[in-house]
Amino acid sequence: MALLFSHYSPGTTSSNKGIVVTLPALALSALLGTALLFFLFFTISSNSYSYSYSSSCSCPSSIQNGVVVYSEDDNGNRNTVTPLRTTRDDVDWVKRQIHENGLHMHDNVLRKGINPRTRAQQLDDFRQYKGISHYEGADSNNRTALPCPGELLVEEHHSNYGEPWAGGRDVFEFLAQSVKLRPESRVLEIGCGTLRVGLHFIRYLNPAHYHCLERDELSLMAVFRYELPSQGLLYKKPLIVKGDDMDFNKFGSEVTYDLIYASAVFLHIPDKLVWVGLERLASRLKPYDGRIFVSHNIKFCSRLGGVECSKRLMSLGLEYIGTHTHDSLLFNHYELWFEFRRFKA
Numbered sequence: 001m002a003l004l005f006s007h008y009s010p011g012t013t014s015s016n017k018g019i020v021v022t023l024p025a026l027a028l029s030a031l032l033g034t035a036l037l038f039f040l041f042f043t044i045s046s047n048s049y050s051y052s053y054s055s056s057c058s059c060p061s062s063i064q065n066g067v068v069v070y071s072e073d074d075n076g077n078r079n080t081v082t083p084l085r086t087t088r089d090d091v092d093w094v095k096r097q098i099h100e101n102g103l104h105m106h107d108n109v110l111r112k113g114i115n116p117r118t119r120a121q122q123l124d125d126f127r128q129y130k131g132i133s134h135y136e137g138a139d140s141n142n143r144t145a146l147p148c149p150g151e152l153l154v155e156e157h158h159s160n161y162g163e164p165w166a167g168g169r170d171v172f173e174f175l176a177q178s179v180k181l182r183p184e185s186r187v188l189e190i191g192c193g194t195l196r197v198g199l200h201f202i203r204y205l206n207p208a209h210y211h212c213l214e215r216d217e218l219s220l221m222a223v224f225r226y227e228l229p230s231q232g233l234l235y236k237k238p239l240i241v242k243g244d245d246m247d248f249n250k251f252g253s254e255v256t257y258d259l260i261y262a263s264a265v266f267l268h269i270p271d272k273l274v275w276v277g278l279e280r281l282a283s284r285l286k287p288y289d290g291r292i293f294v295s296h297n298i299k300f301c302s303r304l305g306g307v308e309c310s311k312r313l314m315s316l317g318l319e320y321i322g323t324h325t326h327d328s329l330l331f332n333h334y335e336l337w338f339e340f341r342r343f344k345a
């Protein structure tokens with residue numbers, strides 16, 4: 001693990017003027033220095049990646065209690081770590097912004113400078129008028145590096161899963177904290193769809209550390225032609241492969257994952273295929289610390305009966321650890337997650 005810490009002291013300036021130091025002041029500095037060292041040691045040894053809800057720090061979010069958290073990528077470059085979760089502080093801050101601006105919810109109807117359109121209307125407008133200004137003539141298409149289909153531009157694919165797109169962030173925060181995700185971690189998603197969840201992992205992880213196997217072509221078009229470019233995440237070069245038969249050969253034989261997850265996927269797949277997937281993935285999960293998370297239900301297992309299910313998992317070197325729920329930040333909803341680990345090397 002490559003985590004580095006350095007002390008951050010906002011507003012500290014150096015001065016060249018001479019300073020007279022008295023003995024009590026020296027003793028006090030020594031005391032404070034020892035306390036700081038003790039504090040730093042405690043912070044580092046407790047490996048504090050996650051952000052405390054009780055934290056009252058209003059400093060930049062990559063700073064925890066005065067300590068800047070860094071990670072190192074594969075090339076040894078130092079990057080500040082993005083927080084894994086929304087803190088109580090963040091929530092209080094945004095509530096204050098809403099309050100101080102005197103904001104209330106209103107109907108979204110035509111008003112000065114605002115012309116609300118449904119996705120269908122927006123797509124129709126786009127096809128008919130292409131917006132207010134656009135290039136005409138023979139070379140008009142040369143002006144766009146990655147021409148994107150209109151359906152994707154109006155984000156029709158954000159409504160593909162019957163629940164708010166924003167739920168993807170909740171899933172990320174839950175999984176990321178569960179495995180103490182680091183930028184160096186390696187993650188495989190089975191059935192990433194249009195990256196509702198995956199985008200958050202891609203943004204957080206080092207380039208090429210997010211992998212996905214997805215069978216749906218339209219979803220993959222949305223991923224490559226809209227989501228990654230529009231989020232400025234092409235440079236992260238996630239390895240996303242089209243496939244429906246649990247063939248993970250294209251992901252390389254060397255890589256082992258810190259997290260393998262399937263969000264709302266295994267319930268749509270025949271049990272037999274799920275087991276094929278688990279058989280192939282068991283050896284690709286990091287022993288002991290690596291985790292497999294499956295959402296909604298594990299009927300592929302329970303349909304075998306409890307004893308048989310445990311035996312089958314055990315034969316793959318896997319064990320069921322427990323069931324979890326996590327709440328949503330934005331809507332009244334929770335999801336069920338089933339956690340597994342590899343119990344032998």
Ligand SMILES: C[S@@+](CC[C@H](N)C(=O)[O-])C[C@H]1O[C@@H](n2cnc3c(N)ncnc32)[C@H](O)[C@@H]1O
Binds near residue numbers: 214244264265
């Ligand atoms: C309900 S969507 C969930 C998408 C994404 N995981 C999410 O939470 O937003 C289920 C996804 O699983 C994919 N899928 C279903 N069977 C699959 C298979 N055998 N291999 C890979 N992907 C599959 C579907 O194409 C779809 O994108």
